[in-house]
Each structure stands twice: as structure tokens, then as C-alpha cells.
Amino acid sequence: MRGVVMYAPGDVRVEEREDPRILAPTDAILRLSATCVCGSDLWPWRGIDRVTRPTPMGHEYVGVVEQVGADVRNVKVGDFVVGSFFASDNTCEICLAGYQSRCIHAYPMGREGTQAELLRVPLADGTLVATPGMPDADLIPSFLAASDVLGTGWFAAVAAEVGPGKTVAVVGDGAVGLLGVLAAKQLGAERIIAMSRHADRQALAVEFGATDIVTERGDDGVAKVKELTGGLGAHSVIEAVGTQESIMQAIRATRPGGHVGYVGVLHDVQLPGEELFFSGVHLHGGPAPVRQYLPELIDLIWNRTIDPGKVFDLTLPLDQAAEGYRAMDERRAIKVLLQP
Amino acid sequence: MRGVVMYAPGDVRVEEREDPRILAPTDAILRLSATCVCGSDLWPWRGIDRVTRPTPMGHEYVGVVEQVGADVRNVKVGDFVVGSFFASDNTCEICLAGYQSRCIHAYPMGREGTQAELLRVPLADGTLVATPGMPDADLIPSFLAASDVLGTGWFAAVAAEVGPGKTVAVVGDGAVGLLGVLAAKQLGAERIIAMSRHADRQALAVEFGATDIVTERGDDGVAKVKELTGGLGAHSVIEAVGTQESIMQAIRATRPGGHVGYVGVLHDVQLPGEELFFSGVHLHGGPAPVRQYLPELIDLIWNRTIDPGKVFDLTLPLDQAAEGYRAMDERRAIKVLLQP
Numbered sequence: 178m179r180g181v182v183m184y185a186p187g188d189v190r191v192e193e194r195e196d197p198r199i200l201a202p203t204d205a206i207l208r209l210s211a212t213c214v215c216g217s218d219l220w221p222w223r224g225i226d227r228v229t230r231p232t233p234m235g236h237e238y239v240g241v242v243e244q245v246g247a248d249v250r251n252v253k254v255g256d257f258v259v260g261s262f263f264a265s266d267n268t269c270e271i272c273l274a275g276y277q278s279r280c281i282h283a284y285p286m287g288r289e290g291t292q293a294e295l296l297r298v299p300l301a302d303g304t305l306v307a308t309p310g311m312p313d314a315d316l317i318p319s320f321l322a323a324s325d326v327l328g329t330g331w332f333a334a335v336a337a338e339v340g341p342g343k344t345v346a347v348v349g350d351g352a353v354g355l356l357g358v359l360a361a362k363q364l365g366a367e368r369i370i371a372m373s374r375h376a377d378r379q380a381l382a383v384e385f386g387a388t389d390i391v392t393e394r395g396d397d398g399v400a401k402v403k404e405l406t407g408g409l410g411a412h413s414v415i416e417a418v419g420t421q422e423s424i425m426q427a428i429r430a431t432r433p434g435g436h437v438g439y440v441g442v443l444h445d446v447q448l449p450g451e452e453l454f455f456s457g458v459h460l461h462g463g464p465a466p467v468r469q470y471l472p473e474l475i476d477l478i479w480n481r482t483i484d485p486g487k488v489f490d491l492t493l494p495l496d497q498a499a500e501g502y503r504a505m506d507e508r509r510a511i512k513v514l515l516q517p
Numbered sequence: 518m519r520g521v522v523m524y525a526p527g528d529v530r531v532e533e534r535e536d537p538r539i540l541a542p543t544d545a546i547l548r549l550s551a552t553c554v555c556g557s558d559l560w561p562w563r564g565i566d567r568v569t570r571p572t573p574m575g576h577e578y579v580g581v582v583e584q585v586g587a588d589v590r591n592v593k594v595g596d597f598v599v600g601s602f603f604a605s606d607n608t609c610e611i612c613l614a615g616y617q618s619r620c621i622h623a624y625p626m627g628r629e630g631t632q633a634e635l636l637r638v639p640l641a642d643g644t645l646v647a648t649p650g651m652p653d654a655d656l657i658p659s660f661l662a663a664s665d666v667l668g669t670g671w672f673a674a675v676a677a678e679v680g681p682g683k684t685v686a687v688v689g690d691g692a693v694g695l696l697g698v699l700a701a702k703q704l705g706a707e708r709i710i711a712m713s714r715h716a717d718r719q720a721l722a723v724e725f726g727a728t729d730i731v732t733e734r735g736d737d738g739v740a741k742v743k744e745l746t747g748g749l750g751a752h753s754v755i756e757a758v759g760t761q762e763s764i765m766q767a768i769r770a771t772r773p774g775g776h777v778g779y780v781g782v783l784h785d786v787q788l789p790g791e792e793l794f795f796s797g798v799h800l801h802g803g804p805a806p807v808r809q810y811l812p813e814l815i816d817l818i819w820n821r822t823i824d825p826g827k828v829f830d831l832t833l834p835l836d837q838a839a840e841g842y843r844a845m846d847e848r849r850a851i852k853v854l855l856q857p
Contacts, residue, residue, distance in 0.1 A: 455804065
């Protein structure tokens with residue numbers, strides 16, 4: 178099969194990889210309908226995360242079940258399925274508490290590399306959720322979004338305890354931040370402040386439910402959020418970047434007793450203890466347990482209540498993956514869908 | 518009046534201070550029945566927090582109302598009252614959300630110095646809660662504990678989402694940690710692991726409801742907690758110390774999706790972002806909004822359901838305050854009550 182492999186920063190190639198096969202009776206093999214490039218794929222592309230050897234890329238996926246292991250019960254050949262970027266058994270104590278991304282048997286799908294034609298999914302029963310039927314083609318980008326960025330934005334909103342009557346601020350205008358806006362709207366937030374300085378992303382944020390746009394960053398951005406919230410700060414803040422500046426901006430924009438939901442993988446970040454202590458905020462985040470939300474998200478997409486697929490503003494054939502990485506790196510695209 | 522003043526690390530003196538008087542119509546003046554030395558008073562005593570000028574000391578107090586300003590309605594002359602270590606209006610949006618220690622008009626009682634005979638309490642209506650009547654003498658230490666260490670341990674347990682069926686670990690065996698054990702018991706925890714290497718404190722922890730004692734610290738302590746919890750870590754961890762080692766011990770002893778409630782003032786602490794991210798825990802803490810819990814705690818003490826006053830294992834006249842500081846610094850006493 179064809180698949181994307183990163184050789185070094187700035188060097189991804191689409192080449193022939195060995196077809197995946199069933200290794201355990203709980204595995205399934207999918208023929209992928211769509212895959213995509215994630216903001217986190219840009220860390221090694223930019224040389225911030227090291228690339229020590231040729232590495233299959235990608236962890237987001239939707240597709241049709243082509244083969245199942247002997248023990249697979251919940252999905253069958255021919256099903257259209259969505260899965261999280263972490264495989265999970267969905268039966269252990271951690272999964273049952275809703276933290277499937279930290280399942281005691283968690284397996285990162287990035288290790289398989291989903292930017293490819295075929296994909297082995299371990300723990301298929303716990304990981305994959307079938308849609309009610311074969312989706313129309315225009316729904317596929319939205320189901321693909323559910324595999325990571327929508328589920329991650331949704332978790333960030335839940336972690337930030339978004340709810341009716343609350344004011345939410347969103348730090349980060351990438352796909353996750355924008356879908357955090359969408360999640361906040363669905364979860365009933367009264368006011369949603371999107372922090373963005375890019376006109377195209379601001380427009381999508383407003384379409385997804387943002388009521389206010391703040392273009393300032395850092396301390397100026399914090400001051401602006403406080404100005405919009407009677408000097409107190411937002412009840413809930415979604416952090417979807419992962420830098421020192423962005424997480425501090427999120428903490429400082431939150432009122433005492435408020436909640437920060439952070440999903441940007443923290444890189445070279447040290448949180449100052451004393452400031453955090455006196456901030457009085459709640460902090461929660463980490464790798465999103467997307468599996469928890471899949472049934473609900475699939476339902477919202479199938480019924481066309483939400484259209485998260487709009488974050489894909491560039492679609493390319495898999496063979497042009499390198500151009501997809503470049504377009505996202507240069508911010509010419511919010512998120513790039515790849516067609517195997 | 519007589520009051521405690523710190524001149525330098527290791528140098529506290531009891532000397533004549535000016536009697537407090539009503540400065541605002543919302544003030545009350547108390548004649549203190551008891552006050553005490555806090556673990557946080559040891560930071561400047563040990564030279565870790567700087568002492569730049571003679572500083573009145575203390576922020577914990579119970580006493581009898583001696584005088585009220587013209588606007589005070591909720592307490593009257595002759596009432597026995599308990600107040601938090603932060604004065605608060607108890608009417609602003611932050612107070613109504615339960616974060617009185619971060620009230621928009623919050624006033625730290627340490628600025629008045631409660632290790633004294635008399636005390637001015639600003640925002641008396643929002644800050645003070647009267648007991649149902651004049652308490653028996655043996656209840657006074659427990660009411661005094663409610664003013665800070667009990668309320669703080671209680672908040673830590675609430676912040677750690679302690680509840681029925683849960684396993685709780687408590688890092689720190691000072692008064693706050695021990696009362697965190699008591700709070701966890703009252704809040705219905707199934708199993709309470711106290712982390713302590715001092716026999717007297719272990720005994721009190723067990724009396725307050727601890728089911729297990731772990732004497733190991735740091736990574737060894739974490740390994741022991743994991744061993745006791747099927748390899749997963751505790752559901753809830755109370756952090757009542759405030760050092761880099763203790764907060765990391767707390768985070769690492771918590772299972773993914775679990776909750777850390779931290780109330781030890783973080784000193785020289787930097788939380789590593791990437792480890793925190795992948796831990797998947799909830800973090801919440803800060804200066805405890807003790808005022809929120811006072812009605813409930815007063816009730817539990819008045820009805821003799823709980824006996825938090827047991828943390829006071831040394832009682833001294835106010836004039837011997839210096840000996841009280843020394844006894845706590847040298848760990849000869851858990852907590853020292855001072856009688857004005």
C-alpha cells in the first residue's frame with residue numbers, strides 16, 4: 178500500500194509500505210476513506226520533535242472495515258467506522274471512568290501511521306464505532322474530524338466545564354480551537370470569545386458560534402478578556418496551542434474558581450507554582466479521550482446538527498501529502514484532508 | 518493590647534500593639550478566645566519568606582464580638598464567632614461561586630495579625646459566622662481549627678473530588694494534611710492512605726479515619742500508593758505541603774482522570790508541562806475558601822461529630838508565642854494554640 182513516511186524535518190514522502198495484517202484476534206483492518214495532517218504532525222516537521230528514523234505518519238482516520246480478527250464482535254466487514262487516535266479496550270477501570278486515551282492497554286495509532294491506504298486497528302471492539310450506515314460523501318470530512326480534532330475540542334470544552342450561562346474564551350485558532358468553539362456552542366455556552374488574528378479563522382469561529390473575537394495575545398489578550406467579563410475573567414478557557422505563552426494566557430484569562438481545559442500538547446512549558454496556586458483555577462486536560470464522545474459526535478454529524486468538517490479547507494490526494502504539510506506549516510490551510 | 522510581632526527569622530516577640538478600632542462601618546472588633554501558629558508562619562520564621570520590617574503575625578482566630586460598625590447586621594456584640602483567614606464580602610460573583618478567598622474585596626487577615634488579644638475584622642457580615650451559642654471550653658480548639666486548617670483540609674478534599682467509593686491519598690502530615698484525612702472520612706471516602714513517617718501523626722491520622730499508612734516519600738511513596746491501588750494510583754490526592762517534591766508526588770500518585778487538591782502554598786515550584794499533560798489528572802487548589810464551609814463545619818463541631826481540635830497538641834499562653842514557633846519548627850508539636 179501507499180503511505181506517508183517522514184524522513185527528516187521538512188521531508189515527508191509517500192512511498193510503498195507493507196500492507197498491514199491481523200496480528201491479534203482483536204485487530205481489524207480498515208481501508209481508509211480519508212485521513213489528514215494534524216497540528217501535532219508539524220512539531221517533527223519543524224524539527225521541534227526529533228525524527229530519528231523514517232517514521233510512518235498520521236493518527237486520524239475513517240474508513241471501511243475490510244477484515245476482522247476472530248474475537249472482534251462490535252464491528253463487521255463493510256461497516257464505515259470512526260476511531261480515536263488512541264486504541265483502547267474500553268473495558269478497564271480507566272476507560273470506564275471515561276479516560277480511554279489512558280486505557281491500561283492504550284495504543285497510539287500514530288505508531289501505525291494512518292496517512293495510508295490501509296490501517297491495522299488494535300482493540301477494534303473498544304476503539305471503533307460504526308456509523309448508522311454508509312455516509313454521504315460530504316459527511317466524511319466531519320467524521321474524520323471526530324477522530325481527533327472535534328473530539329479533542331469537545332474534551333477541552335468538557336474539561337473547561339463549559340455550560341449554559343457561562344462565558345468561554347478559546348486560546349488558539351487552529352482546527353482544535355475552532356472545534357472547541359463549536360463544542361462550547363453545543364454545550365450551551367452563553368458567550369464564546371475566540372482569540373484569533375486571522376480573518377479566515379475568525380469567520381469560521383463566528384460560523385461555529387463565537388460571539389466575540391479578540392485579536393490581542395498574551396497579557397493584552399488577557400486584559401481584553403477581563404474587560405469583556407466585568408474584570409473577572411472567563412468562567413471557562415480552552416487552551417489549544419501548548420506553548421508557555423498560550424497556557425499562561427489561558428490561566429490568566431480564567432476567573433478564580435474557573436476552569437482551564439488544555440489540549441495543546443505542552444512543549445517546553447513550566448507552570449509557575451505560586452502563580453498557579455493563587456490563580457485559584459481548575460486545570461484539566463491531556464490527550465483527549467475521544468472514544469468517550471464518539472457515539473454522541475457521530476449522532477450529531479449523521480443528523481447534520483454540526484458540520485465540523487469545515488475545518489478542512491484543503492483536500493489533496495494522499496500522494497501530495499508533502500504539499501499538505503507545507504500548506505499547514507505556512508498557515509495557508511487550517512487543516513488538510515488527504516484522500517488515499 | 519498584647520500581640521505577636523516578627524522582627525526577623527527566628528525572632529518573634531510579644532509586645533504592646535495599638536488596640537484595633539472600627540475603621541469602616543462594616544468592621545467588627547473581636548476579643549480573641551484563641552489563636553494559633555500556622556505552618557505558613559514558619560516560612561518567614563525559617564527565612565524562606567523575607568521579613569523586611571516588624572510584622573504582626575497570625576491569621577487564625579475565634580472570639581467574642583466586642584464592637585460592631587454601623588452597617589453590621591449578621592453578628593452582634595456578645596456572639597462567639599469563627600472567621601476565615603481571608604475577609605470577604607460574601608456577596609460578589611466570585612464569593613457566590615464559592616471562592617470567598619478570592620472575593621473581589623478579599624482582605625488577608627494576616628495583615629491585621631491575629632496572634633493578639635483583640636482583632637479588627639473587615640467585612641464582618643461576609644466574614645464571620647456565629648456559633649449557636651457560647652461554646653464549651655473544650656470545643657474552642659475545634660472552632661479555631663475551622664478558621665483555617667480544617668477549612669483548608671476540607672477544601673483540599675472537595676478539590677480532590679473525594680467521595681464514596683474512592684481511594685484518597687494524603688501527602689503531608691501537618692495539621693492540614695491530618696484534617697484532610699478527617700474531611701475525606703466525612704465525605705465518604707472508602708480508603709484513605711496517609712503518607713507520614715512520624716508515629717504521633719500516624720496515630721492521629723488513623724484516629725481521623727486513615728485506613729493505610731505509607732511511610733515512603735517521593736517516587737517510593739508513589740510506587741507504594743500504586744501498589745495499594747491495583748497499579749492505577751489513587752482517585753483523589755490531597756497535597757498539603759507545597760514543595761516541588763510533594764506536588765510531584767501528589768500528581769504521580771493520582772490515576773489518569775483523577776483529582777489532585779492542593780493547598781500547600783507552592784514555594785519555588787515549577788510544574789513540568791509535558792508530564793502534567795500526559796498525567797491526565799485534574800488540578801485544583803489555592804487559598805481555601807474557608808468561609809464557604811464554615812456553617813457546615815460549625816455544625817459538625819457543635820454537634821460533636823468531629824473533633825478537629827485534636828491537632829493542637831501544645832497550648833501556650835500568648836506571651837510564650839516564640840516557644841510555640843520553635844516547637845512547631847522542630848516538629849515537637851503538630852500545631853500550637855495560643856491563649857491571649
